[in-house]
Amino acid sequence: MSVSAKATRRGVLPGFGLTMGYSILYLSLVVLIPLAALLFNSTGLTFAKFWSVATDPRVLASYRVSLTTAAAAALVDGLLGLLLAWVLVRYRFPGKRIFDALIDLPFALPTAVAGVSLTALYSGNGWIGSLLEPLGIKVAFTPLGITLALMFIGIPFVVRTVQPVLEDLERDTEEAAATLGAGRWRIFRKVLLPELIPPLLTGFALAFARGIGEYGSVVFISGNMPMRTEIAPLLIMSKLEQYDYAGATAVALLLLLISFLMLLVINMLQRWTHKASR
DSSP: OOHHHHHHHHOSSSOHHHHHHHHHHHHIIIIIHHHHHHHTOOSOOOHHHHHHHHTOHHHHHHHHHHHHHHHHHHHHHHHHHHHHHHHHHHOOOTTHHHHHHHTTHHHHSOHHHHHHHHHHHHSTTSTTHHHHGGGTOOOTTSHHHHHHHHHHHHHHHHHHHHHHHHHHSOHHHHHHHHHTTOOHHHHIIIIIHHHHHHHHHHHHHHHHHHHHHOOHHHHHHHOOOTTTTOOHHHHHHHHHHTTOHHHHHHHHHHHHHHHHHHHHHHHHHHHHHHHHHO
């Protein structure tokens, strides 16, 4: 075998073994070892205790609130994120760079600051809440308020996932479809949407996963009422404050399992849509 063939077989970049070793070490320290510590901790969690916590009505209610609000927020973020990404890619307007930078604001803003700001806006005496409550729409301290907070922190995930795909799409395909007589809706449905479904699913998964575990921006606007607006992360914090480490671990394990299953389903859908689009 020639030297060039060996180099090609090893790969373009040198030091694959060393870089792979560092990558696995970093992944283990940051992700795998903490998850293993959660699974094999010494807090006295037995199967009986785990089942007791998992079937507790208060725990089930907290998961219902977290999952439903996170799913609703991620769905709305999917639609709004696609619209925002479309505007940023396809149009030019004054202040576009500032508008583009504001999309990343939820990444930089502390979540507690976002929660306090949203509560001040949507409470009964807030700027927006005072206008909505006479109409019978109460936002703060309701699941609707939790959904709004999760929409705020989740929208950048969708925009930044869809935006690069839109930028890479060829305009020639759209123009060819238009010259063949296809309307705007048909072009979007047949030409653009198959390419946008995988990034939309990715953005939805990221926003949904972030929403399930979000704490800082939700704890203020939720009101923390058990069986109504109490979220699962807050329940974990409550159990830790009561030194119920086994109960907190059980709730965290359920949350981890739900997130893992959700990401697995989304990845399977992405593969299927990618194969179908091809």
